[in-house]
Amino acid sequence: MILNKVSDLIGNTPMLCISVPETNARLLLKIEKNNPGGSIKDRMARNMVLAALKSGRLKPGGVIVESSSGNTGIGLAMAAVEFGLRFIAVVDHHAAQDKIAVMKALGAEVRYVAGEYREDEVAVVERQRLAAELGGEIPGAVFMNQSDNAANAGGYSDFVRETVAQAKGNVDAYVGCVGTGGSMTGIARGLKLHNPNTVTVAVEPAGSIVFGHPGYPYYQSGTGTPAGDTVGLVLDYSCIDLGVQVTDSQAFETARYIARNMALLVGGSTGGAIFKALELIHKGVITGNVVVPIADGGEKYLHTVFNDKWLGERNLLDPDVWPQLDTWLGKAQLPDNVSTALQLSVA
Ligand SMILES: Cc1ncc(COP(=O)(O)O)c(C=O)c1O
Numbered sequence: 098m099i100l101n102k103v104s105d106l107i108g109n110t111p112m113l114c115i116s117v118p119e120t121n122a123r124l125l126l127k128i129e130k131n132n133p134g135g136s137i138k139d140r141m142a143r144n145m146v147l148a149a150l151k152s153g154r155l156k157p158g159g160v161i162v163e164s165s166s167g168n169t170g171i172g173l174a175m176a177a178v179e180f181g182l183r184f185i186a187v188v189d190h191h192a193a194q195d196k197i198a199v200m201k202a203l204g205a206e207v208r209y210v211a212g213e214y215r216e217d218e219v220a221v222v223e224r225q226r227l228a229a230e231l232g233g234e235i236p237g238a239v240f241m242n243q244s245d246n247a248a249n250a251g252g253y254s255d256f257v258r259e260t261v262a263q264a265k266g267n268v269d270a271y272v273g274c275v276g277t278g279g280s281m282t283g284i285a286r287g288l289k290l291h292n293p294n295t296v297t298v299a300v301e302p303a304g305s306i307v308f309g310h311p312g313y314p315y316y317q318s319g320t321g322t323p324a325g326d327t328v329g330l331v332l333d334y335s336c337i338d339l340g341v342q343v344t345d346s347q348a349f350e351t352a353r354y355i356a357r358n359m360a361l362l363v364g365g366s367t368g369g370a371i372f373k374a375l376e377l378i379h380k381g382v383i384t385g386n387v388v389v390p391i392a393d394g395g396e397k398y399l400h401t402v403f404n405d406k407w408l409g410e411r412n413l414l415d416p417d418v419w420p421q422l423d424t425w426l427g428k429a430q431l432p433d434n435v436s437t438a439l440q441l442s443v444a
Contacts, residue, residue: 228240
């Protein structure tokens, strides 16, 4: 099929199946990094802009303002180009530099929040404040506010439709990260509409406050709600069966393991979702077709998650994770498994 614009490339992402030996489970990885902006967020960014234009809140030639750690910003930057809008991204130093460079390349104006922050501290509160201020001050500007924007969760209906079709109607569990909660809410609600027995698991970084645990700094990017911030209104807890935490080391070591053993570059937060999915499969909590989105690619974290020096200096290496993953994935048989069990299914 020949398409006419880049946003037509959003969605219809492939699914990669990884069987989990000695269980009845298999991971169905939905490769959302194949979206044109490189993440699952392209879906909701387009939807938020369309909703704002449709409601008249955003006028042609207007200005989008958003606080973003990167992926939403990249999606919005692409939408701004297509719809002829100006885009101002409000970021902090926690955001991956490569993501900011992409936003700039797409014509976004990038504003860093002022103030001194530790590098593992997310300045979400200040980011939100500045974005709201700019949205109020600049003529024609609209603060998208993804955390409270219903069009965020609403942007995942195609993800659900594609996933159900690819899994031939059988989605037994869904394990995804939770940041604003938009993807979790939109996807969990949609999957449960199709099959109320689908088990939904939300993974947050250890240190995030989504499920009421004590808050402290973490390095996983684009996911979780840091201490001091409030959980977004878009997150609907009633569609989540289980909320779990994953450490930075577990998440990052898993992302590195997947790269080295399966030739798939996934981002840090996705590493965490895969680690927890495998753990819960082996505990017997979930089974069958377990869908995990590859929220974004490791290409965006080459200077952090995939840099030994960076990890070592921050004490983020954990030698126990790879042997654990070897056991869960039956590493002894992996070369055979990989050739037989990895199959690409196209929607
Ligand atoms: C890297 C990364 N991790 C996790 C998430 C989940 O975020 P949210 O809860 O805002 O949908 C996203 C965005 O979808 C992301 O870009």
